[in-house]
Amino acid sequence: MPRITLPDGSVRSYPEPVSVFDIAHDIGPGLARAALAAEAGGILVDTSHILSDDTRLRIITERDAEGLEIIRHSCAHLLAQAVKQLFPAAQVTIGPVIEDGFYYDFAFERPFTPEDLERIEARMHELARQDLRISRSVMPRAEALGFFRAAGEEYKAQIIESIPAGESLSLYSQGDFTDLCRGPHVPSTGRIKAFKLTKVAGAYWRGDSKNEMLQRIYGTAWADKKALKEYLHRLEEAEKRDHRRIGRRLDLFHFQPEAPGMVFWHDHGWRVYREIENYVRGQLRRRGYQEVRTPQIIDRSLWEKSGHISKFGDVMFMTRSEERDFAIKPMNCPAHIQIFNQGLKSYRDLPFRMSEFGSCHRNEHSGALHGLLRVRGFTQDDAHIFCTEDQIQAEVAGLIDLVYEVYRDFGFTEVQVRLATRPVKRVGADELWDRAEAALRQALDGNKLDWTLNPGDGAFYGPKIDFSLKDSIGRVWQLGTIQLDFSMPGRLDASYVAADSSRRTPVMIHRAILGSLERFIGVLIEHHAGALPLWLAPVQVVALSLTEKQAGRADAVAETLKNQGVRAESDLRNETISLKIREHTMQRVPYLLVIGAREAEHSTVAVRTRDGVDLGAMSLDGLLERLSREIACRGRGILEG
């Protein structure tokens, strides 16, 4: 006689075991129609699930986050069913839910074509129309193994073999299709109402590049057609923010085949770059760093000693001259240790903070390159802090503070923080790794950061805290990093004289805030859709003459502003004011000054923002004051009109 407790606290008793569906129906026919699954005693179950004991029950509908996930998961099964019907030789593997959708990996003799995708999607719609009942059954592991082997599903058999012996497995069937799955699933295929297949791609079996490549089909699924439409619209909008597109449109930079993965910065892009560099210099000055500059090309022997060649060598560019092998530096740390090693250092010199806008080159795989976000030649806002173990907590706390201050100045508030621990390929004793990882954990918790663990993703010389931001279409890019290194200073003979006159090896903290200037600017462009905050805008103000008669005045206005340090230009072309406004607005110039006969006469300018707001006429002094206030705010907030 189960007593069912609902989320509102009400209790319903039943004389005999009941299904989730029955309870939903008992509560109301509307809920029965909407029910997709349920959470019973903390476990997600199907609506067909029978409850025979007292249980806390929550019915899940498409309004719940879990509901949407279940729809997506069931949609992956629908995809697999359609593929099996159209291409019986294809083998199913896995089909998980991902952000905004799902994918399913198939083993098939040939890649699926875009035309195949259309056929598959049409079949999915057909199967959804048939509203096939989705039923769950349980099978002992051995029997399930036999079932999938008999069906020729070798990959499924492999998956089952990796599940501990003796466990029972659940299978889900819809029409002619049965898949191994933990569930839960929607009650019938008709509940999958809004979906679209988006792309095909190759993907390695079990994510290992040594394994065979499977055919992955991606799709998106939503509770209703409206949500699907909104999602597709969102994708289109995100595409418009693509930094590669904006970079070309705003004449910021370009790439060309002769230098793959390396940026040609144009005048306007380089203005942004320099502005950011200067900003970082200001931070370094305030926080007690020295700035250095080290060679691009350094003899191979140093990289062997540092451990880079063996752990990192396959992405290093090498060059040869007069019988000597050189590496084009992929990192700055060994070079910074060389500077540290000049002259005897005392414990009084620590913490010793050394920074460099370090130009690095890494021979990334061609397939990994991606605009400014993944390049082969880049500049890190790099620094290394040499300190004692006792100083680690204070230094890392200072860095965390710095990271957040800088990100806020650039207008970023959503930052993902991850702790990456020891990788397989590494240098240094496990005992050192234990201490380093513990120190970073302590710093994260001590500074009350919300962080996640990223096991095995540390640098080869030490664990790290990574800071990431999302790009316009949800891809996450790592920017800043704080890395603790107990190994490299020793390998490269760094030492200091301690208070007791003994020689000690310093600990080294590697850190970058923006990461690479290139990547950072890429993310920045996408974040602002090209409309960079005033302090970063390549051109901040353009003075527009209405007719030839105001040319002199417009020029003088631009000149005055330039003398005040504003990046100002004039547009004296014999064109309509509408055209000039249109063009400069599309170039995302923050302020446009219209100068006609009225303004010339009263020594004012009519100010218009790139958002189309008309601020009316004001004096140059008034404008300058507004500009300097806004620049001082950086990316933290936008002034009121």
Added chain:
RNA sequence: GCCGGGGUAGCUCAGUCGGUAGAGCAACGCAUUCGUAAUGCGUGGGUCGGGGGUUCGAUUCCCUUCCCCGGCACCA
């Protein structure tokens, strides 16, 4: 690097079932002197990514190579 899709004018793209290409915008010229997101008219512009092959003839078909795009793997 792997799988797939691409590369045609400065940009965005169409096209050629093999007979050396077209639009819009941009550029240039002329007219227009204008009040807040496109004034009008006219003109020029392409070794159809590179190399090789098949062919009377290749931008089109085949091979190869480079680069780009989407994933995968990688990402200190």
